[in-house]
Amino acid sequence: MNDQIRFQLSQNDIPKFWYNINADMPVPLAPVLNPQTLEPITPEFLAVLFPMSIIQQEVSTERYIEIPEEVREVYKLWRPTPLLRARRLEKALDTPAHIYYKYEGVSPSGSHKPNTAVAQAFYNKIEGTKALTTETGAGQWGSALSFAGKIFGLDVEVYMVKVSYQQKPYRRILMESFGATVYPSPTEHTDYGRAILQKHPDSPGSLGIAISEAVEMAAKSGGTKKYSLGSVLTHVLTHQTVIGEEALKQMDLAGEYPDVVIGCTGGGSNFGGIAYPFLRHNLQDGKNTRLLAVEPMASPSLTRGVYTFDYGDTARMAPVVKMHTLGHDFVPAPIHAGGLRYHGMAPTISALVDAGYIEAVAVPQLPTFEAALMFAHNEGIIPAPESAHAIRAAIDEALDAKEKGEARVILFNLSGHGHFDLAAYDAYLKGELHNYEYPQEAIEEAMSHLPQVKL
Numbered sequence: 001m002n003d004q005i006r007f008q009l010s011q012n013d014i015p016k017f018w019y020n021i022n023a024d025m026p027v028p029l030a031p032v033l034n035p036q037t038l039e040p041i042t043p044e045f046l047a048v049l050f051p052m053s054i055i056q057q058e059v060s061t062e063r064y065i066e067i068p069e070e071v072r073e074v075y076k077l078w079r080p081t082p083l084l085r086a087r088r089l090e091k092a093l094d095t096p097a098h099i100y101y102k103y104e105g106v107s108p109s110g111s112h113k114p115n116t117a118v119a120q121a122f123y124n125k126i127e128g129t130k131a132l133t134t135e136t137g138a139g140q141w142g143s144a145l146s147f148a149g150k151i152f153g154l155d156v157e158v159y160m161v162k163v164s165y166q167q168k169p170y171r172r173i174l175m176e177s178f179g180a181t182v183y184p185s186p187t188e189h190t191d192y193g194r195a196i197l198q199k200h201p202d203s204p205g206s207l208g209i210a211i212s213e214a215v216e217m218a219a220k221s222g223g224t225k226k227y228s229l230g231s232v233l234t235h236v237l238t239h240q241t242v243i244g245e246e247a248l249k250q251m252d253l254a255g256e257y258p259d260v261v262i263g264c265t266g267g268g269s270n271f272g273g274i275a276y277p278f279l280r281h282n283l284q285d286g287k288n289t290r291l292l293a294v295e296p297m298a299s300p301s302l303t304r305g306v307y308t309f310d311y312g313d314t315a316r317m318a319p320v321v322k323m324h325t326l327g328h329d330f331v332p333a334p335i336h337a338g339g340l341r342y343h344g345m346a347p348t349i350s351a352l353v354d355a356g357y358i359e360a361v362a363v364p365q366l367p368t369f370e371a372a373l374m375f376a377h378n379e380g381i382i383p384a385p386e387s388a389h390a391i392r393a394a395i396d397e398a399l400d401a402k403e404k405g406e407a408r409v410i411l412f413n414l415s416g417h418g419h420f421d422l423a424a425y426d427a428y429l430k431g432e433l434h435n436y437e438y439p440q441e442a443i444e445e446a447m448s449h450l451p452q453v454k455l
């Protein structure tokens with residue numbers, strides 16, 4: 001009997017190309033709009049924030065984009081990442097299903113995020129950018145960009161959601177150790193931060209507010225600073241497809257092909273990263289893999305948000321895109337400990353969910369942590385709370401397969417480890433966490449201040 005559990009590739013198997021979903025989108029994407037005029041955005045508007053090569057990638061319809069040699073060199077520090085079969089978990093569940101996971105937690109900052117951070121830092125470096133500004137919630141994205149900035153000699157300025165800054169000192173220290181400057185957002189040194197603090201001196205901050213501050217600092221820098229976003233945009237999802245491209249080869253080594261591919265979704269990048277190469281095979285080769293996006297009930301953009309035009313940030317400075325949204329002024333409930341707090345979603349994922357190519361499900365908080373610990377007890381890895389949403393769904397798939405007596409092949413993305421999220425586990429173990437569903441009234445109220453787009 002083949003009892004292998006690790007399917008390891010060699011350094012030469014690191015993909016040479018990213019896969020760009022724009023080439024194969026089976027449904028049209030809505031245009032991206034300027035937040036002031038609500039007219040289609042111009043490259044000049046974007047050029048204030050991003051280097052030209054990133055803007056070109058964002059709109060490119062080339063199917064495969066070559067990964068620069070300098071980026072592949074850095075990827076070698078942790079790629080290819082392992083793909084494992086969770087045999088102990090299968091046994092604990094007594095399921096006929098086969099459960100595989102791709103583990104992105106082996107990267108320097110502990111998640112999939114360096115896959116795009118390194119690429120973005122590289123393109124900025126060659127176009128002469130001196131510093132990058134960005135936002136971070138829990139600190140995963142800020143850590144990844146701080147690492148990448150240091151590698152390519154760029155200063156990194158991070159606006160960290162204030163409540164996380166206060167509650168997660170270790171992520172801040174990690175960013176500072178990589179040489180970044182970290183501010184608790186809202187701050188006093190942007191117009192938008194000051195405006196928020198005047199109205200709400202005790203504002204805990206939000207991702208939307210932190211994005212606004214980072215965008216404002218880049219826009220006012222006269223070109224020396226650019227802004228970098230860790231999810232949502234198409235180029236970010238493109239960079240993350242190294243995950244799915246490797247997973248395709250590793251599933252081949254395992255001699256199986258997944259019936260379902262699962263990822264958690266905040267802005268959609270780790271999910272798109274693992275799912276899009278499999279979607280390509282669905283679209284081109286008649287494969288029939290189900291693609292399942294998993295989100296928290298506390299922040300249910302795909303399952304309960306509205307598919308419409310909305311601003312990418314709270315201050316309405318970032319572009320307007322068509323996506324599933326809970327409203328740009330969404331502030332998540334403090335009781336929610338699982339991350340994945342962005343109000344919107346990657347436009348490509350939204351369009352594909354809307355057209356039925358991708359499924360979405362929302363899971364409650366307590367069963368998510370329960371799944372995380374069951375996984376840890378059997379596989380030995382404490383997952384990031386974000387990733388635990390994918391684990392919950394993978395376990396539910398395995399239990400469903402058991403009920404139906406199916407040998408279903410399940411692949412999920414374990415997007416990161418939870419070593420900096422132990423306070424959330426502490427709260428769970430002490431019984432301080434609760435299930436929480438985002439209220440319908442709040443969604444309806446938010447829909448009354450969407451941009452009035454006439455197209």
Ligand SMILES: *Cc1c(COP(=O)(O)O)cnc(C)c1O
Pocket residue numbers: 110111112113140141230231232264265266267268269270271340384386387415416417
């Ligand atoms: C940031 C993050 C996520 C959510 O972001 P996506 O863009 O949806 O992938 C998920 N898991 C981990 C570990 C993260 O750091």
